[in-house]
Each structure stands twice: as C-alpha cells, then as structure tokens.
Amino acid sequence: MNRLRNLLPNTLSYLWSGWGALASLLLFCAVWELVGEYYGDLILPGPLEVIGQLKLMFNSGIAGPELIISGRRTLYGLSLALAVGSLLGMLAGFSMTTSMLARPLITLLLGMPPIAWLVLAMLWFGLGDATPVFTVFIACLPIVFAGAMQGTRTLDNHLKAVAQVYRLPWHMRLTDIYLPHLASYLFPAWITALGTSWKVVVMAELLSTSDGIGAALAVSRAQLDTSSTLAWVVAVLGVLLAIEYLLLEPIKRHLERWRVGVSQ
C-alpha cells in the first residue's frame, strides 16, 4: 500500500530529473550548432545534419545491425567483468592479506591504457569477437574489483557485531547486512564500468574488427565523411544515455531509497 502511495511522487521526481538532463543536453546541442557554423560542414557538421544522417543510417538498415553487434560484445565483456570483479573483490575484501596484495595490482591495471591490452588481444585472439570482448573485460575488471573490495572491507564492524549477537544465519547476513552495504559501493562502480565498456568496445572495433560501430567509424573516417562519423558517435551516446536514464536510474532510485527516505 505504501509502495503504491509513493508511486506517483517517485515517478514525478524521476521524470523531473530526466527533464533536467534533457535541458542540459539541448544546451550542449546549441553550442555545437554555433561552433559548427563557424567551422563549416566539412570539419564540424551541426547537430541537425548529424541527426538527419543518423536517421538515414537507421532507415537504410546500416545502423541497427552494427549497434546490435557492438552491444553484444559490450554485454559479454561487461557481464564477465561484473561477475568476476564483484566476486573476486568481495573475496579480497574479506581477507586483509588479499587486499594488500591486490592494491598495487589494481593500480597497475587501472593505469594501463586499454589500447595496450588491445594490441595484446589482437595477437592472442586474432580479429574475431574475442578481441573486443577481452579488451572490455580487462578494462572494466579493476573498476568493479576495487569497488567490491572497498565495499566489503568497509563494512561497519558495529553491524557485524549486531549480526553476531542476534545470531543471524549466514544467508541472512549476506542478504541483510553485506549485500545492501555492498550495493552502495558496487553500484557506482558498475555504472562507471558500463560507460567505460562502450568506449572501449568502440575503440577496440575501430582497430581490430570489420564489423560493429567502431569498424563503421573507421570506414567513415577514412572516407572523410564527418557527418557519418559524428552520427555513429551520437548513436553510441544515445545508447549510453538510454541505458543510464531508462534502466540504471530507476534501479538506483530503488536501491537507494533508504537514503532518500520514503517521505520524499
């Protein structure tokens, strides 16, 4: 009953946040248009032309398949990174020794530019799907790992004591104590990983595959087709924004409602 009562204000608040984001984006487009007019079409076509080009690409059936291919690779690489990273991070968080061992390795992994991994991946996996998937995996893994490890390590000892005194069984400890605390660390890490994964997939495809958005980007760049290039970029950004606001934002609001409170 409570949930229903709060559905309306929650939905309105969610829509309002989307409205704010939309306004900000439109402002950005206005600036883009201005700069584009100054430099001319060959260097920087304006947003209307680019969106027109994008529509063309969708209608002629070019854009859809490439998006699906890139999306598929992102999904595989990201899911692997989320699963492995979260699990290993939690295990590392439980053990002091593992945490100490892991810290410098994470710094190393985070500092390595994905392009270096890509070169290695091309050597190991050739030019198929595995190369971009691997590169995404290795680029996102340290982000998720670090978040999970920090989350597990910082669990309030006070709450652990409560769990012990009230004799919470292990599965209750997991669902009622560890996971909710962990979620507040994991979720931001997962969102960062999502943004990174798309960037890395496009970069990997640009250099190593013959299909997907990155590969299409390479071709339009070689053909000096700036508006197509920008159209692909807009497509990627559009997907990112859609996932962020349509999928992740509602989940985040649901998970974080204990911070904001029922009354808001």
Next chain:
Amino acid sequence: MKPMTKIMTSIGLGLFAIFSLLSTAYAAQDSLPVKKLVIAGPPAGVSNGLFHLLASDGFAEIAEEVEFILWSNPDQLRALALNGKVDFIAMPTNVAANLYNRGAPLALLNVSQWSVLWMISRDPNMKTLADFKGQEIAIPFRADMPDIVFTHLAERQGLIPSKDFQLNYTATPMDAMQLLIMRRVDHALLAEPALSMALRKTKSFPLSVIAPELHRSVDLQHEWARVMGTEARIPQAGIAVVGDQRKNIELVTRFETAYAKATQWCQDNQQQCGEEVAAQVPMLSAEAVSDALAAQVNHYATAFDAQHELQDFLQILLDKQPASVGGKLPDINFYANPNSQAQ
C-alpha cells in the same frame, strides 16, 4: 613652413625615394612565383619526386623557402587540405576527388603512381586472383581503394569475394604484415612501399629465422589489364594543388615541370632516390623504396591528360562505395587545366 620642418620633409621624401628605388630593384630581381612554398605528402611512392626536389634544391626556381609536412592519416590530410596554409599535397586520387566533392578547394594536377597494388604470398605459384580461391587473405583499409579494386577484379573474374575468399580486414598494413609474419595468414594485399618493406624485413635477420618465405605475388594492375581489357595501370595517386595558388599559373606550371622531372629521375636512379627518401623519412628504408620503384610501371600523366582513365576508375569506386569518392564523379574543374586562365 618653418625651416626645421622643411628640412625634415626633404629628408623624409628623400628616404622614401631611396627605399622605393631599392624595393623596386629588389622586386625586379625577385621573379619567383611565391615566397614560401608549403607541400605535404605521405610516406609513400607519390612523394618520391618531392623528396628528390627537396634534397637537390629543386625548388630554387619556384620559391625562396620550402616547407614539407608529412601526413600519415586521413584526418591529418583533411586538416591540411582545409587550413589554407598548404599549396601542394600528394595524395591518392580517390581521396582528392572525395575532398573536392565535399567542398575542399583543390584540383588534381597529375597522376604519378599507377601500379602500387600487389598481392604478397607464401606460395610462389600464385598467378591470378582465382588461384587464391578458398584462401584467407589479409586486406588493410576495409572499404577503401585497395579493397574496392580487389573486390571489383575478383567479381569481374566470376568470383564472389565474400564466399570464395576468407577476407581478413586489418586496420593498417602493419597489422596485415604482423599476421603474415606470425603465420596466421598466408596471403595479403598490400600497397607499395609497404609491400617492399615487408619483403625486406622478412628476408633480414632476425625475422628471416622465424618468418615464412614471402614472395611478391599477383600484380593487381596486370589483373586489371587482363580483366578490364585496358593498360596494366591504375591512376592511384598524384599531386593536388590546393587553395588560392590554383590561380597562380606560373607557380603551377613550374611545379608541374619540376615534379615530373624529379619523378622521372627517381625512376632512372632508383638506388639514389631510395637513399634520399630514407634520409628524410626514417620509417622507410632505402632498399624498400628502390625495390618499390623497380617493381612499378614507368608511367606519368597530368590529370588533364588522364581524365578518361581517372573517370573510369572513379566510376568503379563510386559504384561500390560512393562515400569513398564523395558521392559523385567530380566535375571538370577537378582536373587542373594548365592552359586555362580561369581556375
């Protein structure tokens, strides 16, 4: 007027007269078409003539000062073509047409590269494209000129590239070369001088120990002749004149003459040319450059004279990948006319 002012005026006028005389005298001596010449080119055969001119002070009759800019990717090339500061750029013909059609202020002056596409293979017995049936081939620059020519020639021979070959598109020729060296692929399509570089590299230590024996294989230009019924040559690259200097007839004519001569010289003195180029472009080796020269057909034409061949070539590219030439065939003003006053 006061006496002081009178004297000052006289001195002033006098100085002015002297300076005018001097400057006109100076100007009379200065018959060069332009003070500073800025040229650009890629690390490829089309720039050979330019490098020779730079090494032998061949621009003395053209400009006081010459600056050379090396471009290595299409973004750099586009920036150079549009920034208004470069006078001549060596580039592939389809890229010139593409830029022209998209509004860049240029005109193609000549075509000096007519046979840059070759197959490289582990198997020394390949004679035509059909021999590669069922094989995996590495091709750099997907949807660009080499890919389009290869596909076109294959189709004209009755082959279906997507089915009869396993085409492995790589981002750069270097990647294709890596695949060859690591034996992940046995054949590749390369352009000169990348091809000669690859052959030289694998014959020299330490790669010669582990790398497979690679051979220069099918000449795509010969396939072109066989399949299209024309000469064994394709108008692939040349010099474009850019910006306001298109109207500078004196400059354009002198440049054209100098470049044509220099290109011929390179063809006649392959080893020295190789050394000159390698001295200016560290990424190329002297032997590779001279090998490339040795393998090429010796042909040269101005864009105006080669109009017909260019249009046939560009039409093929237009049919397959319209975006690679800018969506249409360029109009008559694309071909620099040395006789015309109105450019």
Next chain:
Amino acid sequence: MSALQIRNLQHKYALTEVLSNINLDLAAGETLALVGPSGCGKSTLLHIIAGLLIPSEALIKNDFRGTACMFQEPRLLPWKTAEDNITLGLKALHVPKLARRQQAQNIAKSLGLTADDLNKYPHELSGGMQSRIALGRALIIKPDLLLLDEPFSALDIGLKLELYRLLRQHITERGSSVLMITHDLMEAVRLADRIVMMIPEPGRLIGEFTLQQSHAERSETWIYQTTAKLMANDRIRIGFGLAEGSLNLTEHLHTQHSGCSI
C-alpha cells in the same frame, strides 16, 4: 544455581593485560550492574559474555538460552525500515512474516512508536527513536539474558526514565537477567540488584554491593540517598579517582577454584 558463571577470566590485547582474574556470577532473573571508570574493561567483558570476543583464558558456563544486546549507539541497519530492524532477531529465529509484523506492532505501542514511524528509515528518525527501536529489537525476542552497554548514556532524562520503566516492566514479566554497564551510579541504583565495581590497568573487580530494597519499593528518595551513600564509599571514591589510596582485590563470596570443572 547461577546461570552464568565466570572463573579466572584473563584477557590480553596484544601484550597488554586488559582483564585480570575476573570471577563473576549472574543468577536467573538478576540484574547486575558493572560500574567503573573509563578504560577498565567493562565493555570488553560484556563483549566476551556476548560471544563477540574470545578471551585469552577463562572458564565460562552460560546457561542462558536467548541473549540480546544493546550497544552505546543504536546500530540500526540503515537500509531497513524501523519495523524490519525491530524484527531482525525474530527473522533470524525463522518466525514467519505475518507473526513478525504483529509482534512489531505490539511492541511499538509500548515503545511509543506510531505505525508511520515503523515504516520510516533510521535516518528519518531522531536519536531517541532510534534508541527505542534498538531496545525493541532486543526485547522482542524475549531474551533470557539482556546485555546493555551504556545504551542510555546519550539520552535526555525524560527518555531515560521512560526506557527504564519499559526495561523493568519486561524484566518483571519475563524474569530475564540483565548485565548492564553504566558509568552513572544512579542508573545502577535504580535498575540493579547488585553492583560490581571495576578499576583499570588491568581490569579487575574491586567491590560488590548488594541492594536489598525490592524494586517495587524503590522510591526516588531512596534512590538519591543510596546513590549518595555509594558516592561516599571509600572504595568507590578511590576507584573513580576521587580520592587517594590503593585498593586490594575484593574478596569474593565464592572461593577461587583451580582446575575444577564447572
């Protein structure tokens, strides 16, 4: 027969001896107050009894079936509503949801919480309410042994008296034993049957005071008077550092055993 018996408890933290030679008995239904200055090891002792710490050396017999704990801070789970926090212990005992909800609503009345409050998250509630929820969490599982680690120290006097009343009510109804730590002598006098005093470095017992008056007959006047008497006691004054002097260890009612199985 005491339900909790501790003999020869010794606890070291790193190389420091934190607790030395602790001998303690707690009978069923008895309220024992542990007083002493800061750092004398009261909390450590309580943690050991709660099972949160393993002592270096000890003989402990603990017959109490259900234990609940209240800490200095409310220690509520921030991502659960007040109701879910209160019923945490019940959920651990596999009590079904409907029954949990019912019990929570019942105890909420006596805690002074409304139905609305039950649905709020901890950060929306005041400190006093959070303490009440923590008390509710402890009492709802009907424990035999209630361990209190200065839970009322940060509350205002009105709230304190209210919660004391609730506590006493529960103890009378259920017959639970309570081991409470406090630095407030008056609180100890109000609530406890027996007061045991500790001093630090190392933590050891130095005095035991039994309060004869029954709880029903403890008037405010009696409480003030008894507190004043205790405050004047030499041992207590020395222990709290209010007077100079040295203390010898208390004589226990139970002689020391060695190696006897309990």
